[in-house]
Amino acid sequence: MSTITLLFSIFLLTLLMITTMAIVRTRNLFVAVMLMGIASLLIAASFFLLDAADVALTEAAVGAGISTVLFLGALALTSERERSPSSLPLLSLGIVAIVALIVIYATFDQPPLGSPSAPVQAHLTPWYIESTRELIDIPNVVTAVLASFRGYDTLGEVIVVFTAGVGVLFLLGTGASASAAGAPLSEDNAGLRHYLIPRILGRLLIPFILLLGFYVQFHGEYSPGGGFQAGAIVAASIILYSLLEGEQRALLVIPQGVLLAMMVGGVLLYGAVGVAGLVLGGNFLDYSVLDSDPVKGQQWGILLIEIGIGITVAGVLISIFHAFASRGAA
């Protein structure tokens, strides 16, 4: 990393520290939500400076639209002022200070950050970089590691996303019961439909956002991106549609049942690819046996499981949004 990049990094991290201190200090939750948006942008820029484009893209796809929307949805259900802090602030400070000291002490045994002689750089990383070309033959090593070499971990991640979605739906309800119970939102009053400029411009942009989502999905083997990011971007376009046209319209386009099927279907697709490897005589999540050419098989497997990830992430995010929005409207 050159000196100038280092200076940029330090500057961005200083801004990030100022932002987080302001988030902690403010008692107004709306202000906190706005500042969280800035924090997300700063984190994405820092990841970008560290050459971690895939992670930065994830932060961008989630932080740019969806997290603000979900925070505001939650804020609509509660009050805007934070309650005064709990008692015993000194005890909390003491515990945090002790934990921080222990963590700092533990880092003394770590190899220096980014040192080329660290064990992880000496064995695993070169192996990934060399074998990706030979075994999978795709340019984006991150996608190869995420989807193939460490496919188990990613399957676990997708199941975590799915579980989180199911948990939120259990707490807030799917929204179907609220509309059936006779709280019909008057159609004219829904969304930002009366505001002509946002509506026209927003509707113009929706197809392009969807296109970008599919590009990130299917181009993830060549450039930063993949299922997680694409799912978030597609979900953002649907959320934009329901902000503009109102909840009910959006639920007519993609009904709740379809969303639930997406949540489950993506995880099942991922698992099915793994089982297909077993049936064809390989290991679980070993894609080499999916095609007569092992390299082709790996590429097929990565493509399929990325689609599964994208479907689940989009389904979960849209469902969570509807759960919050229908709660706020009722």
Add this chain to the structure above:
Amino acid sequence: MYYAVIVATLVTMALALLRAVRGPTVYDRVLAVNMFGTKTVLLLAALAFVFGRPDFLDLVLVYALINFIGVFAVLEFFRNRATRAGERQPAQHE
């Protein structure tokens, strides 16, 4: 040249952050966050060219296309709250 652009953008980001933290009204903060997003797009675009990795521009595209959704959510939030305050008002008079 790119470095001049980056430094100027960083200064603007710091100023926008100052406005977002200081306030004083909600609309100052909303505008500041929106501007911060735009400056991030510029910063990342300039950085992508400095690094010689124009394929990283995908990230910039994501921000350019979906960063405004949060502002719409803010509008919707205030509209909802105004509607609800309006509903509550007549109830108090009765």
